[in-house]
Amino acid sequence: MTETEFTLDSSVDAEAAENSFRAAYEHPWPVRFCHWLNTISLFVMAASGLRIFRAFPSFGPKLPQHDVLSVPASLTLGGWLGGGLQWHLTFAWIYVATGILYVGYQIFSGNFRQVLFVPGDVRGVWPMVRHYFFFGRKPPQVEAYNALQKMAYTSAIVLGVLSFLTGIILFNPVQFSFLGSLVGGFHWARVWHFGVLCMLILFVLGHLVMVALHGWGNFMSMLSGWKRDPEYLP
Numbered sequence: 571m572t573e574t575e576f577t578l579d580s581s582v583d584a585e586a587a588e589n590s591f592r593a594a595y596e597h598p599w600p601v602r603f604c605h606w607l608n609t610i611s612l613f614v615m616a617a618s619g620l621r622i623f624r625a626f627p628s629f630g631p632k633l634p635q636h637d638v639l640s641v642p643a644s645l646t647l648g649g650w651l652g653g654g655l656q657w658h659l660t661f662a663w664i665y666v667a668t669g670i671l672y673v674g675y676q677i678f679s680g681n682f683r684q685v686l687f688v689p690g691d692v693r694g695v696w697p698m699v700r701h702y703f704f705f706g707r708k709p710p711q712v713e714a715y716n717a718l719q720k721m722a723y724t725s726a727i728v729l730g731v732l733s734f735l736t737g738i739i740l741f742n743p744v745q746f747s748f749l750g751s752l753v754g755g756f757h758w759a760r761v762w763h764f765g766v767l768c769m770l771i772l773f774v775l776g777h778l779v780m781v782a783l784h785g786w787g788n789f790m791s792m793l794s795g796w797k798r799d800p801e802y803l804p
Contacts (some may be wrong), residue, residue: 687725
């Protein structure tokens, strides 16, 4: 992550000092590319996955069938089971490829240190929870991401891996029967896959709330890569 200082008007020293600001390059282009492509992929897979689920809206044995959830057709994508499968599988591979690119970049560039939740971050979780949900004092920010954000982003990676593993069990239950046995069989793989979807949707909703709370600058930084006047800069 780089840091620089900008001046809007350098013709007058006083005005230049007043109009100058600092910015940090928080989001390199591979991170932004993967962020937006994965966002699109996730919404397409959620909508097409719900279309697939409508074909058999239960998690138990096929007979007798008890519908556990009635999903409105307006929330789905694909028009019918075959169409839903086509959309789902197409964007599933985009989702996987983007995830591999994202994780690979984070590891080889060393950028993962910004977002990876490590044991030392545990003590910082409760102060942020208290601040966000119980209107407590905001802890000083000394890094690009606070402990709660790191935990959320690291959890999202874990959920992404789980969505892939449970997805391939459903895609090829015979070839990946050894994975299916680890999660309790095909029916339980459906439960896990649906549960992961719900967790990812909750993550996205929480992410949107945090963006709204932290201001427009956070959203713009995911477009340009630069964040203006971040709190953690000395």
